[in-house]
Amino acid sequence: AQKVTQAQTEISVVEKEDVTLDCVYETRDTTYYLFWYKQPPSGELVFLIRRNSFDEQNEISGRYSWNFQKSTSSFNFTITASQVVDSAVYFCALSEAFGNEKLTFGTGTRLTIIP
Amino acid sequence: NAGVTQTPKFRVLKTGQSMTLLCAQDMNHEYMYWYRQDPGMGLRLIHYSVGEGTTAKGEVPDGYNVSRLKKQNFLLGLESAAPSQTSVYFCASSFVGYDYEQYFGPGTRLTVT
Numbered sequence: 001a002q003k004v005t006q007a008q009t010e011i012s013v014v015e016k017e018d019v020t021l022d023c024v025y026e027t028r029d030t031t032y033y034l035f036w037y038k039q040p041p042s043g044e045l046v047f048l049i050r051r052n053s054f055d056e057q058n059e060i061s062g063r064y065s066w067n068f069q070k071s072t073s074s075f076n077f078t079i080t081a082s083q084v085v086d087s088a089v090y091f092c093a094l095s096e097a098f099g100n101e102k103l104t105f106g107t108g109t110r111l112t113i114i115p
Numbered sequence: 116n117a118g119v120t121q122t123p124k125f126r127v128l129k130t131g132q133s134m135t136l137l138c139a140q141d142m143n144h145e146y147m148y149w150y151r152q153d154p155g156m157g158l159r160l161i162h163y164s165v166g167e168g169t170t171a172k173g174e175v176p177d178g179y180n181v182s183r184l185k186k187q188n189f190l191l192g193l194e195s196a197a198p199s200q201t202s203v204y205f206c207a208s209s210f211v212g213y214d215y216e217q218y219f220g221p222g223t224r225l226t227v228t
Binding site: 004009032033035037043044045047050052091095096097102103105106107108 | 155214219
């Protein structure tokens with residue numbers, strides 16, 4: 001069965017520090033997608049990125065970067081030079097090719113950026 | 116494009132009452148989902164639909180029913196509300212395929228007293 005673990009329940013960092021959010025997943029499929037979503041204090045869920053299981057290239061988007069390593073079943077998310085607007089709950093999620101397009105979410109990491 | 120909308124945004128029910136949550140999407144998505152979000156538990160799938168007229172159970176379906184009579188709408192019903200159903204409910208939709216991201220509605224905060 002698929003599973004996503006976000007062991008960090010809460011993280012607080014001072015503004016401008018870098019921070020990494022960990023995501024470890026379990027799946028029996030060889031074909032799957034991994035996602036990150038952001039939930040700001042306003043409550044909506046915002047899609048950030050998806051990565052398929054055949055593409056282990058790291059991705060960078062502005063201050064955000066993602067490190068996908070199949071060898072450790074991890075898909076970690078780093079925010080560089082954090083800002084107060086980055087304060088949110090971040091969810092990692094997994095979708096299997098033969099899982100009826102269902103997303104399995106981790107329990108989320110609440111990130112607080114201290115000004 | 117309104118995206119995914121949910122009605123109502125807030126609701127308070129008494130134990131035993133019934134209600135229906137409405138989700139609508141204008142992106143022509145085939146797939147629609149209902150999740151509940153509880154503190155420390157992430158989002159858990161209640162029911163989902165892979166097309167008009169079809170529904171299926173997710174991880175936590177007990178106490179809920181759904182219907183997808185029109186492609187753009189997905190209804191979640193609580194026949195006899197219980198305090199354990201106090202939660203934030205999110206609807207989502209997506210294109211066909213495990214590789215597409217899901218688009219989420221703004222959520223409905225439901226309290227059952």
